[in-house]
Amino acid sequence: MKLSQFKFKLPESQLALEPPHRAFDNEDGTVEKVYNRDGCRLMVVHRKSQTIDMYKKDADGNDVTDAEGKPVYLGFRDIMNYFDEGDAFIFNDTKVFPARLYGTKEKTDAKIEVFLLRELNEELRLWDVLVEPARKIRIGNKLFFDEDGPMVAEVIDNTTSRGRTLRFLYDCPHDEFKRELFALGEAPLPRYIIDRRPANEDDMDNFQTIYARNEGAVTAPSSGLHFSRELLKLMEIRGIHFSYITVHCGLGSFDPIEVEDLTKHKMNSEQMIVGAEACRTVNDAKTAGHRICAVGVSTVRATETAVGTDGLLKEYEGWTNKFIFPPYDFGMANCMISNFYHSESTMLMTTAAFGGYDIVMEAYDMAVKNGYKFGCYGDALLIVDD
Numbered sequence: 594m595k596l597s598q599f600k601f602k603l604p605e606s607q608l609a610l611e612p613p614h615r616a617f618d619n620e621d622g623t624v625e626k627v628y629n630r631d632g633c634r635l636m637v638v639h640r641k642s643q644t645i646d647m648y649k650k651d652a653d654g655n656d657v658t659d660a661e662g663k664p665v666y667l668g669f670r671d672i673m674n675y676f677d678e679g680d681a682f683i684f685n686d687t688k689v690f691p692a693r694l695y696g697t698k699e700k701t702d703a704k705i706e707v708f709l710l711r712e713l714n715e716e717l718r719l720w721d722v723l724v725e726p727a728r729k730i731r732i733g734n735k736l737f738f739d740e741d742g743p744m745v746a747e748v749i750d751n752t753t754s755r756g757r758t759l760r761f762l763y764d765c766p767h768d769e770f771k772r773e774l775f776a777l778g779e780a781p782l783p784r785y786i787i788d789r790r791p792a793n794e795d796d797m798d799n800f801q802t803i804y805a806r807n808e809g810a811v812t813a814p815s816s817g818l819h820f821s822r823e824l825l826k827l828m829e830i831r832g833i834h835f836s837y838i839t840v841h842c843g844l845g846s847f848d849p850i851e852v853e854d855l856t857k858h859k860m861n862s863e864q865m866i867v868g869a870e871a872c873r874t875v876n877d878a879k880t881a882g883h884r885i886c887a888v889g890v891s892t893v894r895a896t897e898t899a900v901g902t903d904g905l906l907k908e909y910e911g912w913t914n915k916f917i918f919p920p921y922d923f924g925m926a927n928c929m930i931s932n933f934y935h936s937e938s939t940m941l942m943t944t945a946a947f948g949g950y951d952i953v954m955e956a957y958d959m960a961v962k963n964g965y966k967f968g969c970y971g972d973a974l975l976i977v978d979d
Contacts, residue, residue, distance in 0.1 A: 609966035630821040678832030681878035685814040688805035691778030696738040718761040809841035815969035816889035836874035887926035900925040918942035927978040948976040
């Protein structure tokens with residue numbers, strides 16, 4: 594397929610710059626906002642029947658209406674109505690670290706942004722990073738991150754146009770170094786958010802799934818942000834099984850595609866781990882004929898990397914640069930949860946491959962016309978197999 598087939602117009606007002614919140618009035622007259630993880634809207638695509646659910650239904654199949662007689666949109670908690678006992682969900686349990694740092698350049702005091710990608714060598718304190726503005730950062734430059742502290746880094750190599758290798762000049766135990774380094778960082782919100790508002794203290798918690806445990810991501814597996822503890826408990830009570838794999842989400846999904854022919858686009862690699870326990874949970878459910886739901890594009894890419902020719906999940910530890918776009922024959926999950934993503938994005942392409950290009954693009958058109966929120970903090974799309 595062609596890049597231009599995934600282009601659509603999105604009003605800027607529909608970019609979700611904040612996560613969904615529930616407001617409470619305090620006695621002193623102030624309003625308190627509480628993060629409402631499962632408070633977003635949900636749209637459901639049925640890929641076999643090629644139909645779309647957008648509104649709540651009553652027992653007779655009629656639209657539920659509000660006091661003004663308007664149909665009520667599906668909320669994320671309504672996902673419960675599409676799964677039964679024995680079904681299995683695959684979650685990505687990667688943990689986001691505070692990857693965006695701000696500092697100054699030696700001598701000139703020029704302001705610079707350093708985005709940590711991954712640690713290359715623990716003993717030598719080497720990190721792979723992106724810098725901005727890149728034209729001002731050269732090999733041999735020293736960068737200062739804390740006016741009152743000792744956090745200094747030296748540029749020792751160029752990797753890409755914006756990429757550098759830094760050596761942090763910080764002599765202490767590694768755990769202490771990581772603690773001090775991350776204390777200087779902030780939540781690595783996507784550029785389209787940072788360009789419109791600064792990160793705040795709440796973002797580091799908000800931009801993290803509640804089941805995150807394996808540190809290594811520089812962006813959130815955003816479809817998992819919608820799951821609250823209460824919702825997971827309700828799913829557990831229903832008898833739905835949970836499995837966890839790890840995919841350390843990088844920035845490759847946000848890289849613009851610069852070729853019209855999608856077969857020529859190359860994805861950046863992401864580290865992933867699929868353990869034996871996840872394989873047992875998923876394969877037992879699939880063998881028994883239950884639904885398997887992959888939560889997020891990163892999970893879909895990873896499970897398609899680790900699925901065997903028998904359609905079962907295999908243990909895997911390594912990297913994946915799999916780029917999925919239509920047409921694609923999926924071997925693992927038969928259901929998928931994603932957010933609504935930007936025009937011409939790789940996440941949209943994977944979603945369209947899973948649900949079917951025509952119906953997914955129709956869903957996106959409906960989302961734009963009905964004011965759904967797009968992006969990492971936006972609304973959710975569920976694709977089911979019936």
